[in-house]
Amino acid sequence: MRLGVLDVGSNTVHLLVVDAHRGGQPTPQLSRKSVLRLAEHIDKRGDLALEGADALVGAALGARRQAKELECDEFLAFATSAVRDARNSAEVLARVADESGVKLEVLTGADEATLTFLAVRRWFGWSAGRLLCLDIGGGSLELGMGEHEVPEVALSVPLGAGRLTREWLDGDPPSKQSVEKLREYVGSELAGPAKKLLHQTRPDRVVASSKTFRTLARLTGAAPSKEGPQVPRSLQINGLRQVIGFISRMAAADLAELDGVSAARAHQTLAGAIVAEQAMLALGVSQFELCPWALREGVILRRLDAIG
Numbered sequence: 283m284r285l286g287v288l289d290v291g292s293n294t295v296h297l298l299v300v301d302a303h304r305g306g307q308p309t310p311q312l313s314r315k316s317v318l319r320l321a322e323h324i325d326k327r328g329d330l331a332l333e334g335a336d337a338l339v340g341a342a343l344g345a346r347r348q349a350k351e352l353e354c355d356e357f358l359a360f361a362t363s364a365v366r367d368a369r370n371s372a373e374v375l376a377r378v379a380d381e382s383g384v385k386l387e388v389l390t391g392a393d394e395a396t397l398t399f400l401a402v403r404r405w406f407g408w409s410a411g412r413l414l415c416l417d418i419g420g421g422s423l424e425l426g427m428g429e430h431e432v433p434e435v436a437l438s439v440p441l442g443a444g445r446l447t448r449e450w451l452d453g454d455p456p457s458k459q460s461v462e463k464l465r466e467y468v469g470s471e472l473a474g475p476a477k478k479l480l481h482q483t484r485p486d487r488v489v490a491s492s493k494t495f496r497t498l499a500r501l502t503g504a505a506p507s508k509e510g511p512q513v514p515r516s517l518q519i520n521g522l523r524q525v526i527g528f529i530s531r532m533a534a535a536d537l538a539e540l541d542g543v544s545a546a547r548a549h550q551t552l553a554g555a556i557v558a559e560q561a562m563l564a565l566g567v568s569q570f571e572l573c574p575w576a577l578r579e580g581v582i583l584r585r586l587d588a589i590g
């Protein structure tokens with residue numbers, strides 16, 4: 283069957299079209315992103331402002347039309363922290379459904395962690411043993427831990443790269459003081475989740491997914507995306523710290539010129555790097571393996587499993 287999956291995130295709205303069947307690896311047919319930065323359209327009252335809502339309706343309508351043109355059998359649409367956290371979320375969802383015909387499923391943070399964990403487990407298989415996975419989004423950080431396909435612990439903490447950039451980093455480039463304050467804050471916020479994850483048994487493998495981790499790995503010398511998803515990639519703390527020292531002195535426009543850094547996410551790369559570094563310290567590990575599959579693939583796998 284052909285599935286269209288629309289992922290409404292804090293930074294981008296991403297349409298992924300795949301050919302898939304239960305027990306088989308989904309084959310991508312189309313991947314298209316629209317940069318909306320919905321989280322930056324949250325006003326002082328906590329509402330998603332009209333401009334952001336208008337853009338979301340337009341993106342949803344365009345994605346639905348494209349999925350129809352590609353003859354998708356089903357169209358799955360979901361939203362994460364930007365829409366979830368908006369005070370007027372219900373109104374925005376109703377408007378999107380009415381004007382575009384797209385019904386967005388709003389995932390909880392635990393849903394995100396659980397579905398990402400499923401995708402990572404399927405990619406690495408049972409040989410990965412006890413698995414701990416992390417995913418940095420624009421608004422939140424998801425963590426999952428377990429031995430099976432459903433994590434025993436699924437957590438979401440408000441440590442997204444975009445959120446932290448807006449709330450903690452004071453310039454472009456930011457001051458050393460704001461960078462160090464962010465480091466201290468993230469470290470303190472991760473102490474509790476790390477304790478929950480590690481209170482019984484340590485993981486056999488620690489895996490990271492998401493564009494933020496892939497960008498950081500590329501900056502530390504990992505293989506470029508053109509070499510394909512099968513190439514092993516990792517992010518190590520020594521290289522990560524060198525990258526932090528380097529990019530903390532760069533303006534976002536200059537950072538966007540580096541190989542592997544997208545213009546849409548350049549401004550939040552430093553905050554993402556600090557989350558990655560502090561997560562390694564909190565979990566007591568020196569590297570993360572990278573997984574090319576994440577939340578979208580988890581949504582696809584859940585749907586295929588439900589077909590029976």
